[in-house]
Every structure is written in C-alpha cells, then in structure tokens.
Amino acid sequence: MKNLNPYNDDPCSFLDDIIKTKRYSKKDPNYRIRLNVLIPNVKLYYNDYINAHNINNHLSLSPSISDNQNKNDLLKLYSSKDKKLIEFKYSRTTVYDNRIKKICQYCTINSCNTLDHIVPKEEYSEFAVNPLNLLPACSECNSYKGKYWKKGGNRLFLNLYTDILPDEQYLFVDLIFNTNQIEIKFKLENINGINSTLFNLICSHYSKLNLLNRFNTNSNEIISELIYQIKSFKNKLSILDIKESILDQIKSNKKEFGYNYYKSILEETLINSDEFIIKYT
Numbered sequence: 001m002k003n004l005n006p007y008n009d010d011p012c013s014f015l016d017d018i019i020k021t022k023r024y025s026k027k028d029p030n031y032r033i034r035l036n037v038l039i040p041n042v043k044l045y046y047n048d049y050i051n052a053h054n055i056n057n058h059l060s061l062s063p064s065i066s067d068n069q070n071k072n073d074l075l076k077l078y079s080s081k082d083k084k085l086i087e088f089k090y091s092r093t094t095v096y097d098n099r100i101k102k103i104c105q106y107c108t109i110n111s112c113n114t115l116d117h118i119v120p121k122e123e124y125s126e127f128a129v130n131p132l133n134l135l136p137a138c139s140e141c142n143s144y145k146g147k148y149w150k151k152g153g154n155r156l157f158l159n160l161y162t163d164i165l166p167d168e169q170y171l172f173v174d175l176i177f178n179t180n181q182i183e184i185k186f187k188l189e190n191i192n193g194i195n196s197t198l199f200n201l202i203c204s205h206y207s208k209l210n211l212l213n214r215f216n217t218n219s220n221e222i223i224s225e226l227i228y229q230i231k232s233f234k235n236k237l238s239i240l241d242i243k244e245s246i247l248d249q250i251k252s253n254k255k256e257f258g259y260n261y262y263k264s265i266l267e268e269t270l271i272n273s274d275e276f277i278i279k280y281t
C-alpha cells in the first residue's frame with residue numbers, strides 16, 4: 001500500500017470540463033439550465049473540500065445538497081464511462097512506475113477498475129466528480145467500502161492522498177506448520193511506535209476491507225513461487241546466498257510497493273524461517 005499523489009490542478013476547472021462533455025438531452029432539455037444555477041454553489045463547496053483536504057479533516061464537511069432534483073443532477077455528472085474520469089483514473093495510477101500502475105492501493109491485490117468516492121457521493125452529491133474526492137480502487141474494495149465512511153466521529157478508511165502511511169512495519173504474519181501445508185495468519189501490531197490514531201485507522205481500514213483474510217487467501221501462490229525460486233537456485237548457490245539475493249529483492253519491492261506490502265512481508269517471514277527452509281526447499 002502506497003500513498004497516491006492527489007490531483008494538483010484546479011478541481012473547479014476539472015468540474016467545468018466534465019460539464020462540457022454532457023450532451024444536450026431531448027428527454028431533459030432543462031438539465032443544462034439547472035446545472036448553470038447549481039454549479040456556482042458547488043464550486044463554493046469545493047473550497048470547503050480543499051480546506052478539509054489540506055488539513056486532512058474530511059469529517060469537518062457537512063453535506064450541502066438536500067433537494068432531490070439537485071442531488072440527481074449532480075450524481076448524473078459521474079459516469080464510469082466518462083473519458084475525463086477514465087483519464088483521471090489512469091493519471092493517478094501512473095504516479096509510480098509501470099509495475100504498479102494499475103494495482104489498487106487499498107488492497108494491493110487487484111487492478112484498479114473503479115474510482116472510489118472518499119466521501120460517498122450518495123451523501124455528498126456535490127463532490128461526485130471532485131477529483132480530490134476520487135481515488136482509483138478495485139471493485140472488490142469499492143464494494144466492501146460501500147456508502148459507509150465514518151462511525152462515532154472517526155473515519156473508517158485510510159485516505160491514501162492525505163493519510164501519510166508509516167515507514168514502520170505494522171503488518172506481520174504468523175506461520176503455522178501443519179502436516180502438509182503452511183497455514184498463514186496475517187495480523188496487525190503496533191510494536192514500532194506508530195501514532196495510535198493512525199494505527200487505529202489502519203486497523204479499521206484493514207478490517208472493513210477484509211484485507212487480512214484476503215491476504216491469507218492469496219498466500220498459497222506466493223509460497224509456491226518462493227519455493228520454486230529457492231529450488232531453482234539451489235544447485236548453483238548456497239542457501240545463504242539465495243537468502244541474501246531474495247532479501248535484496250524484497251527490500252526493493254517494499255520501496256516500490258510500500259513498507260507493509262503483504263507479499264513482501266510474507267516472503268520475508270518465510271525466508272527467515274528455518275523451519276520453512278528445512279521442510280520446503
């Protein structure tokens with residue numbers, strides 16, 4: 001999981017560009033006229049969003065649109081097929097190098113095929129196409145997230161634009177050696193002094209997106225690949241050299257995919273386990 005660079009051009013111009021792409025519809029000839037009345041206010045709300053974004057306090061935002069017609073008009077601006085929005089998704093996902101360009105950073109498992117609304121569009125229709133409120137994500141994460149984003153005055157999910165992820169390790173894995181297989185249990189622990197508010201938010205994010213279970217499920221393939229990799233070098237290199245070279249690879253993957261990238265955490269735990277090396281390689 002890595003932070004993403006937020007949109008740094010004017011969000012109001014982004015909104016104008018989206019509106020320009022909306023075609024005149026015979027079914028609803030007054031749509032444009034209604035938008036013309038609505039948009040100046042929406043742009044004022046965008047200023048509130050920018051302030052909330054800058055101080056990373058989205059809880060300070062109150063929904064401003066209550067009229068159903070206005071809500072529907074603003075929600076209609078958002079379409080997953082909109083060229084501008086597709087282009088935006090692509091631009092956010094190419095901040096880092098090509099290898100991770102399409103990986104959902106909420107889970108680091110699936111490809112990004114949707115845009116998540118950081119504050120939900122159903123509640124805040126005024127931000128349905130605000131680029132600071134749109135974060136590329138996979139449909140699985142997006143559906144786990146749904147419309148819920150806060151509880152009892154706390155946010156439930158990390159905002160990968162504004163919550164700066166720690167460089168310290170918080171994701172760990174227990175290996176349980178059964179007769180024929182290794183049971184994998186990912187867990188979160190704050191043993192490296194991460195700020196407790198941030199750590200609680202990380203725990204909530206992982207729990208609501210079911211990440212630990214999803215990591216456990218994805219582990220078999222990672223284990224098999226690692227075993228194959230070690231075995232294929234065994235005739236040429238000593239086990240210490242193999243370990244060193246794989247640990248170097250893990251180190252560079254962590255830089256690229258995040259210090260708590262689940263695949264690297266699992267590989268590192270396995271390669272440092274004598275029981276794993278003896279039984280499986």
Ligand SMILES: [Zn+2]
Pocket residue numbers: 104105106107108109110137138139140141142
């Ligand atoms: Zn995801």
